[in-house]
Amino acid sequence: MHAEILATGDEILDGALVDSNSAYIAQTLEEHGIAVKRHITVGDDMAILVTALQEIGSRAQVALVTGGLGPTQDDLSREAAARAAGVELVVDERALAEIEGFFNQRGRTMTESNRKQAYIPQGATCLYNPMGTAPGFAITVGQCRFFFMPGVPPEMHCMLDEQIIPQIMALQGEKRGFHLKGVVSSFGLPESAVGERVAKVSDLFPEIKLGLRAKFPEIQVKLYLNTLDESLGREILAEASRWVADQLGDHVFSFKENTMAAETGALLKTHKATLAVAESCTGGLVAHWLTNTPGSSDYFLFSGVTYANETKINVLDVSPDTLNRVGAVDEETAKEMAQGVRRLAGATYGLATTGIAGPGGGSKEKPVGTVCIGLAGPQVCLTKRVTVGYGRRLMNKQIFAMNTLNLLRRHLLGILAP
């Protein structure tokens, strides 16, 4: 089945908005075994829109369109679809009632321009929108079934997952199959190295389709499998995931699409342990990541972002002598920070970061990209020094924070620190 994706809207064409919808749709289709051949973006221009729809209608079997279903004059998708199909626009009574309901619930009155949103091309099937005022619709142009969706990402996701994917699977005339996915998340190898190490997975497991996704600073290996036998499929997927994990070794940190912070948090919870952090060069990022996980207050007690040496001394009780002797960026300082913050917050573990995120502040012995990490806990006191080669401040902070959480995660798993 040949699929294409059409994104519409001047703000995407002009580059004012980065189009993340097309990637979401492509991934969803790929996961269901449907090959996407082309993405196209056009602006809010009736003639160009109609031409694009007719072109796609002559090439593809399925097309997914986003945008242009709003209430304003710029929203041309309904009219363009009707022209491309050679039909009139007609009101969909249920869509109209739902739009009216949307406004009534919020104590507002529906405007004429919102009424326009209930019109769809004659013969089209309405796709209702529980999250907003813009219904979508499905219509055939040429040899292709088109699905028109709103451009607002959460509304689009909901309509795609719940209404459109089942319709496409039905079109494919496929027996009710299962679309399984496995994700192995890794940190510390570049994308090209991950790709080389796992490339053979498709030879060893021919049923499996491989996908790599770089979500800096992690690289996800995705394994997709379409099968009629769910339990056999899950076995193959588990075996392939184990094979991938073996190739990546210590770089693997999650099989559940969790972040490094969520994995570390879950381990703290299992160990009924609590954590306090002292951050210099990461500047609050470790705490920000930890607190992005709902329920993190169960184990995360405190982070002291001690940018100034005075606060390292006053708040964390780092020795002024140590700072004078070895400087702020040193494993000994990191150790004292970790011990100090652990004591201060009464936590099971203390973690500390001190380093040079750049762009300034580096030296020959301690170049930009150097971080010293400390871990203090019951029967453990570890430090680690890492130097990374990224020139950009935010990227360095992210790499530093990943290394810091990873040290604790590996300790909690009983893996010796490298």
Add this chain to the structure above:
Amino acid sequence: MHAEILATGDEILDGALVDSNSAYIAQTLEEHGIAVKRHITVGDDMAILVTALQEIGSRAQVALVTGGLGPTQDDLSREAAARAAGVELVVDERALAEIEGFFNQRGRTMTESNRKQAYIPQGATCLYNPMGTAPGFAITVGQCRFFFMPGVPPEMHCMLDEQIIPQIMALQGEKRGFHLKGVVSSFGLPESAVGERVAKVSDLFPEIKLGLRAKFPEIQVKLYLNTLDESLGREILAEASRWVADQLGDHVFSFKENTMAAETGALLKTHKATLAVAESCTGGLVAHWLTNTPGSSDYFLFSGVTYANETKINVLDVSPDTLNRVGAVDEETAKEMAQGVRRLAGATYGLATTGIAGPGGGSKEKPVGTVCIGLAGPQVCLTKRVTVGYGRRLMNKQIFAMNTLNLLRRHLLGILAP
């Protein structure tokens, strides 16, 4: 001049990677007065690539292509361009020397597959790549001048800005014009409201092209102007920016494309003041944003991420009575946190956040999305309570952090707190 953008690569077609390159190119072209009519994405497939190049060659005057210039077998852009133009690939000696130099400098040996990167279609003009091993090239297919660039964003940006834009401007045969841009950054109004308030700018200043960009949680209003008279252009742009700022009132926080944290930091520097932060619900995000600005150690001393009540008491010296009486999420608690952290770090200003980021933990009186902010400083002690309607934890943290920094920014500017 009709321009199109072609992104190539299976990882973009599959949705494994979101294509931000096309938006960057479109914005850059728009800023230079060149209208983009279409974006296309295709995968690493020779037949489809050649067809796409020929189609574009029959429609556009200029086309910008990214990706497919690497050393691997999947990198097909060189060969596809040669086939579409009906010519052979030939080695570009300067490109070969530069690739060899790239490896020599790093003490590595150039491989055969890297040598392949020095081949470009006969008659094409090489675009050299000071940042990597993949040279680009320019070639005419049909009626269209194609510019092929690497997909790695920094390499692409550099090649586009420094080599390709001047060549396109020369093609246009335009007199040497100036392409001016003004940016007004706002916070607190939804994109649609910003759009309505500033829509008339193009009526009042017909020379100006308007663009809106949502970088959650801020909305940027971009004003573009192409002119032959630079000083007149700058005057018009300044007047239009003032008009836009008047329409948006207190929601404007930057005319320099700065973040809220950078604007606040610059004001602290001007006032020779220092800052300490106490964060509960923002969980380190205020500190993370502040420390993303290089040189922030000049004014940012400390943030205490006090997630647990015990650390609010022990570290920040918040009164246990207050916590018992009004709870953690209250303006009185926020005030004591701000005062406590200011004292602890010896800072000019103390800022504090306490609230409910969700998804759990809300109540009828204090729903999810509620934040209490405290500001303590010389002759100032302010608090503010805000409730926002976002359901997602990370979005709430971002809105909370923006409101927090904005309170200090407005105080430093002498604007009374709202």
